[in-house]
Amino acid sequence: MRTGVFFCQTDDNRNLNIDAIAxxxxxxxxxxxxxxxxxxxxxEINFICHQxxxxxxxxxxxxxDIPGYYKPVFTRAMALAGGNADEIRLASxxxxxxxxxxxxxxxxxxxxxxxxGVPFPLAAVPGGNPVNHATLIIGAGIAGIQSxxxxxxxxxxxxxxxxxxxxxxxxxxxxxxFPTLDCAACILTPKMVSVGQHEMIRLLTKSKVVxxxxxxxSYRVKIKQSxxxxxVKSCIACNLCTxxxxxxxxxxxxxxxxxxxxxxxxxxxxxxxxxxxDEKSCTYILxxxxxxxxxxKKCPKECINLNETDHTIDIEVGNIILATGYELxxxxxxxxxxxxxxxxxxxxxxxxxLTNASGTTGGRIVTKTKRFxxxxxxxxxxxxxxxxxxxxxxxxHCVGSRxxxxxxxxxxVCCMYSLKFAHLIKEKVPNVTVYEFYIDMxxxxxxYEEFAERIKQEGTFIVRGHxxxxxxxxxxMVVRGEDIFNDKLVEFKVDMVVLxxxxxxxxxxxxxxxxxxxxxxxxxxxxxxxxxxSPTDTDKGGIYVAGMCQAPKDIPDTVAQAAAVAAGVLGxxxxxxxxxxxxxxxxxxxxxxxxxxxxx
Amino acid sequence: xxxxxNPMFIDDLDRFGAEDVxxxxxxxxxxxVCPHADEVYKFPRKSMRLLQMGLEQKLETTLEPxxxxxxxxxxxxxxxxxxxxxxxxxxxxxLISRYDFTGIARQFFKSRITExxxxxxxxxxxxxxxxxxxxxxxxxxxYDGDGAFLPSPFxxxxxxxxxxxxxxxxxxxxxxxxxxxxxKGTTFAVPWWLYITEIYxxxxxxxxxxxxxxxxxxxxxxxxxxxIIHLGLMLGYVTMLVLVMVFIEQLQAGPEIRWxxxxxxxxxTIGLITGTVYFIRSxxxxxxxxxxxxxxxxxxxxxxLFIIVLTGIAQHIFHRxxxxxxxNITYVIHLMSVVPWLLRMPFSKWSHLIYxxxxxxxxxxxxxxxxxxxxxxxxxxVVVK
Numbered sequence: 001m002r003t004g005v006f007f008c009q010t011d012d013n014r015n016l017n018i019d020a021i022a023x024x025x026x027x028x029x030x031x032x033x034x035x036x037x038x039x040x041x042x043x044e045i046n047f048i049c050h051q052x053x054x055x056x057x058x059x060x061x062x063x064x065d066i067p068g069y070y071k072p073v074f075t076r077a078m079a080l081a082g083g084n085a086d087e088i089r090l091a092s093x094x095x096x097x098x099x100x101x102x103x104x105x106x107x108x109x110x111x112x113x114x115x116x117g118v119p120f121p122l123a124a125v126p127g128g129n130p131v132n133h134a135t136l137i138i139g140a141g142i143a144g145i146q147s148x149x150x151x152x153x154x155x156x157x158x159x160x161x162x163x164x165x166x167x168x169x170x171x172x173x174x175x176x177x178f179p180t181l182d183c184a185a186c187i188l189t190p191k192m193v194s195v196g197q198h199e200m201i202r203l204l205t206k207s208k209v210v211x212x213x214x215x216x217x218s219y220r221v222k223i224k225q226s227x228x229x230x231x232v233k234s235c236i237a238c239n240l241c242t243x244x245x246x247x248x249x250x251x252x253x254x255x256x257x258x259x260x261x262x263x264x265x266x267x268x269x270x271x272x273x274x275x276x277x278d279e280k281s282c283t284y285i286l287x288x289x290x291x292x293x294x295x296x297k298k299c300p301k302e303c304i305n306l307n308e309t310d311h312t313i314d315i316e317v318g319n320i321i322l323a324t325g326y327e328l329x330x331x332x333x334x335x336x337x338x339x340x341x342x343x344x345x346x347x348x349x350x351x352x353x354l355t356n357a358s359g360t361t362g363g364r365i366v367t368k369t370k371r372f373x374x375x376x377x378x379x380x381x382x383x384x385x386x387x388x389x390x391x392x393x394x395x396x397h398c399v400g401s402r403x404x405x406x407x408x409x410x411x412x413v414c415c416m417y418s419l420k421f422a423h424l425i426k427e428k429v430p431n432v433t434v435y436e437f438y439i440d441m442x443x444x445x446x447x448y449e450e451f452a453e454r455i456k457q458e459g460t461f462i463v464r465g466h467x468x469x470x471x472x473x474x475x476x477m478v479v480r481g482e483d484i485f486n487d488k489l490v491e492f493k494v495d496m497v498v499l500x501x502x503x504x505x506x507x508x509x510x511x512x513x514x515x516x517x518x519x520x521x522x523x524x525x526x527x528x529x530x531x532x533x534s535p536t537d538t539d540k541g542g543i544y545v546a547g548m549c550q551a552p553k554d555i556p557d558t559v560a561q562a563a564a565v566a567a568g569v570l571g572x573x574x575x576x577x578x579x580x581x582x583x584x585x586x587x588x589x590x591x592x593x594x595x596x597x598x599x600x
Numbered sequence: 601x602x603x604x605x606n607p608m609f610i611d612d613l614d615r616f617g618a619e620d621v622x623x624x625x626x627x628x629x630x631x632x633v634c635p636h637a638d639e640v641y642k643f644p645r646k647s648m649r650l651l652q653m654g655l656e657q658k659l660e661t662t663l664e665p666x667x668x669x670x671x672x673x674x675x676x677x678x679x680x681x682x683x684x685x686x687x688x689x690x691x692x693x694x695l696i697s698r699y700d701f702t703g704i705a706r707q708f709f710k711s712r713i714t715e716x717x718x719x720x721x722x723x724x725x726x727x728x729x730x731x732x733x734x735x736x737x738x739x740x741x742x743y744d745g746d747g748a749f750l751p752s753p754f755x756x757x758x759x760x761x762x763x764x765x766x767x768x769x770x771x772x773x774x775x776x777x778x779x780x781x782x783x784k785g786t787t788f789a790v791p792w793w794l795y796i797t798e799i800y801x802x803x804x805x806x807x808x809x810x811x812x813x814x815x816x817x818x819x820x821x822x823x824x825x826x827x828i829i830h831l832g833l834m835l836g837y838v839t840m841l842v843l844v845m846v847f848i849e850q851l852q853a854g855p856e857i858r859w860x861x862x863x864x865x866x867x868x869t870i871g872l873i874t875g876t877v878y879f880i881r882s883x884x885x886x887x888x889x890x891x892x893x894x895x896x897x898x899x900x901x902x903x904x905l906f907i908i909v910l911t912g913i914a915q916h917i918f919h920r921x922x923x924x925x926x927x928n929i930t931y932v933i934h935l936m937s938v939v940p941w942l943l944r945m946p947f948s949k950w951s952h953l954i955y956x957x958x959x960x961x962x963x964x965x966x967x968x969x970x971x972x973x974x975x976x977x978x979x980x981x982v983v984v985k
Contacts, residue, residue: 336633336677398627403679439627466627468677482628482645489631489642 001087003028003115004057006074007036008043008064015103016093021063025111032057043070048077058083061114063091063107089114096120097519097527097539102583109590116594121530121537123594126580129217129541131572132318133157136221138209138512139323141169142555143547143562145191147321150566152200156573159315160195161223162205163508164252166270168192169325173253173349175356175363177555178420179451184555185358189269196271204313205272208508212320212515216541217578221315227308229277229285230263234303237265237273241295241304249281255349257383258360263295263304267358277306318578319542319569322526323562324512326503326548329400329407337399337499338470342477343368343381344390345470345497348417354383355424361385365428367495390495392433393425394479396467401502402439409523412552414500415442419452421498422460434460435492437467437481445554463490470497503552516543525551529582536565539582544568609654615710616697617895618690623682624648630674630684635814636667640967643667644674644684647691660698661785663966665691666952666959671815672889686893693895696951698780699773705947712896715944719900722940730932740925744852749928752852755935762942763845769946770954777955781962790969798964806957809834824888829878834953836871837905839864869913876906901949908937 005025009018018036026034033055037043052060060078062070067090075085091114093099098107113120135151137144140162148158160167172192174184195201204225211222247262254260262282265275279285283292284306296304331347332340339345344367346354357363366387373380395418400406415438422434436455441462443452456462467481476493483490505524513520518538519527526545529537536544546565547558572578585593606612610621624645631637631645643664650659668688675685697706708715730750734740738749745751782790805811812827843851843865850861857865879902882891911934918927945951 398679402625404681405679439625466629466632466679468629468632480632482631482642484626484628484645487642489637489639 001030001058001117002032002056003030003059003061004033004035004051004055005031005061005063005091005111005115006048006051007034008039008062008067008070009036016098016107017104020104021107021111024108025061025063025115028112028115031115039070042073045073045077045080048074049080052077052081052083057081059087059089059115059117061089061091061111063093063111063114065092065094067092087117089117091120095531096124097582099519105587106583109587112587112591113594116597118594118597119530119533121534121582122597124585124590125529125541125582126585127577129215129578129580131217131542131576131578132219132316133573134159134315134317135319135321135569135573136161136209136219136315136317137321137323139163139169139325139547139549140167140195140203140205141323141325141547142171142188142191143323143325143549143558144169144321145188145195146559146562147323147546147566147569148195148201149191149198150563151569152198154566154570154573156200156570158201159221159223159317160201160203161207161209162203163208164266165205165228165276166266166272167195167203167205168267168269168271170349171555172267172269173255173356174352175359176420176424178416179445179447181420181423185269192269192271196273203272206276207313209512209515210312214316216543216580217318219317219320219542221317221320223313223315224310225313226310227277227279228274229279229282229304229306229308230275231303231305232272232274234301235274236301237275238300239265240298240300241275244294244298246292246294247281247283249278254353254360255347257350257353275304277304282306319544319572320516321544321546321565321569322512322516322518322538322549323546324506324509324549326552327506328501329504331399331499331501334400334406336469337396337497338472339499342470342472342497344477344495345499347499347501348414348421349501351421351498352417355421355428361387363428365389365425388495389429390425390432392435392492392494393496393498394435394437394467394470394492394494395421395498395500396479397436397438397500398466399499399501401500403502407502407504407523409552410442411500411503412442412444413554414502416445416448416451416554418498418500419443419455422455423458426458426460435479435494436460436462437465437479438462439464439466445556465490503548505549509549516540518543518545525549536561536568537579541580541582541584542572542578603655604657606654606656609656610651613651613687613690613694616690616693617893618651618683618687620680620682621648621651621687623680624652624678624684625680627679629677629679633673633677634668635671635673636669636811640970641667641963644688648682648684648687651687651691658785659691660695661780663781663959663963664688665695666956667811667963668692669812669815670890675889683893685890689890689895692952693897693949695777696947696949696955699777699951699955700769700947701772701776702769702947708944708947709895709897712900715897715900719904719940719944722943723936726939727932727936730935734928734932740928743919743924743927750931752849755852756848758935759845759848762939766942766945770951773946773951774954774958777958778962781959781966786966786969788969788973790965791972794965794968798961798968801961801964802957805960806953807835809956811960823878826878826882826888826890829875832871833875833879834871836868836875838953839868840872843868869909872905872909873913876902876909880906897949904937904941908934908941911937 007018007022022034022036060074062074071088074088078085091111093107096110110120113123134157136159137148138161140160148160152158171184171188177184206228207223207225209221210224212219214220241263242261245261245263248259250256251258251260253266263275263277296306328347328349353359355365360383362385364385367390368381369384369387370379371382397414397418401411422436425432425434441452443449463483465482465484467479469480471478478491479494480491517540521527526549528535528545528550529539538545544565546562628645631642637643641664647664665688670685670689672685675683693709697709734749739747740749742748809831847861850858883894886892911930915927915930915934
């Protein structure tokens, strides 16, 4: 097949010597022409068309960092020239990880595979390593739980590592799920309980992976388990210790809108269902045993030991699943929304906890009330069940998402959960007005569009236009925006503003990617091996990604991906052969392997 | 009414400075933060939209670009970095080229080389003409009075003829602007008396630039005060123009210059020098978003004005210190930069001196007419049965 290679490299050249790669690709079989275009704007269609015609090309390879950007032009040129548009092959240096030491060899191999029409991961990943039968899962949110259950139910050992005191992750904090408005806890808690009771799952809460060594199929992992200070087996969750504890801090599980004690249980359905001590706020631990310690005296089972120390666990596993999840962007740096300045500007997760029946107000949606704090002698705004319900609420989409200054990407879930919020507010607060400011409504899933239509019919004012400012006018919060469909500048008086804040990778992602050698994409999420072909694998053998840590996604997608990961893991365990690191093959080996793969 | 779409319009405007319009995804953040956007004139988003759709004929009848003073809040806030502020600036450049019927402005905005060649050739022609005149009848050692190198009555006639050409172009362009906005672009009835009741808008906005002051806001940088500097520059400029056009014979006359002329001359010079230095510095330093991108014509504007001010001052000093030969030489150089500057006026950024107040005036008329229209509709409900 007569092939032409076009290099469309943009500014970011990294260590790649494009001229050398071009010279190499000129010597590949069946390559007729190699051209270095070095384009920033789009190339001329007529020029490309002319090149295809004069060289009589049957296949075109676009090589560069983001060849997909140029693909539409080449496709049109190919069609104009009368060729087969399916024979436009992409050789993406960025996507297939041509960076670091052997970037040049990798780039050459990527171009070689593309000229032969072979998907790069197919030729470049070695297989056949023997695999240890235990699996490590990092992160016990819904993704980690789902994977753990799938693998454990197949009779294989799972180590489930969780940084906080309970499993459940963000989903445990939610009230309802969209679009079915099912109760999130009703779906999640049975799964959590079966994780806690499963004989094949070893649950390691308050733990962190500190070192990973070894090769695909047999990784040696060092896990640091922080002291919980409460014996999980004998704790009966009687709550006596919490009653006597004098220390009050903001509850992480309640997203900071309520207070908890230094010895606490995150939420009543926590797994393991045992109390734990926050070493950062406990008076006894901070004073090194000189003060307090009342909980130890009060405990009827004598299961509290505030002198417990951290310890490390060494395990050996065959596969590792990353399910580390996400966190919210720090919205206080987007100054125009006055988060942290006006009390009733909330983030989405705060609102989620407010509306949750197990939350601090018992599920009542109220505005914050002012209270005098005797200790700090300052007024503070808190949620109390006796608070006044809001008369009007503004929901603002795309806060920090699709914004070049913060997150250039779409966080994918915000449109839907904001619509869900609109429904919950309408349902719980009588005579409330809800304004929803959006840019583009991304109702992408099964039943989502119908859900959006339903919310519109419920009487929510859906404003097409982004609100850019939240201001205070005569003690009344005012949201300004442009209603584009009705061609009006609008200004609404509101009592509460809920910001649909963009999502970013959880804070440990960078450290973990360095430890494991996993690539991250430009936005910080873990890179998968191939976005379409193998969305759960990484370029390291035996290491998988599941859930939000790969890219923002909703709960159904997360569960599906987690189950897909389990299938990959179980496949390697039953066949006894796992995949190796993608970088372990040399250029000539990849070339030889690519030749053996038959393509249609 | 059919509307013609020009799909290449967005590419055309690229040359005027609006590079990132296609990035805009119509969120409306810019219109929300804009201190000047209101119920009748909503921008910059709407202008960006018209631009993206290629509605060239509709855009040429809008006044919105003139209502923007480029404070840059929209560009700072823009989530797509589509730079709406710069787009409005580019639209103003484009509108200047549309109002100009000769097509010269368009050439100047699109090609910096054409503009510079035009300026240099006019400068050389002026220089040659003045040297020829001076050498044929005057003495280089005499500055004014009998046998002067460039006697003031001659310069007066010269100034008035240049000013006359300038005025003809400006008035014709202003009429075209009025035609575009009020005839082509207005679909509702505009009563004639509104032109009289709103006439105060013209001198008011010309002399105070009140709306520009509404643009200013607190910045991190302490020297951020473009309104007052711009006002000083403009007032200095106009004062100097009046002095030169009307009082040139007193300005150039011997050592006894009248004190009124003296004071106004010095005040105008202060305004001009502060303004040009401030804007040149801002365009170099790029502290504020509105000076981050400088079109070629922006540079020609400030630099040429700066040269005029410098040569004017030098000429004055030489004249006062009795170095008449040097005074005559700098006078020729001064006029060599003044003439192209004045002739360039109707085709360049400078013409906003006329268009801005005119736009405020027409905007007020349109607003009143629209409000009146809405009131009539509201007070006469349509009876169906």
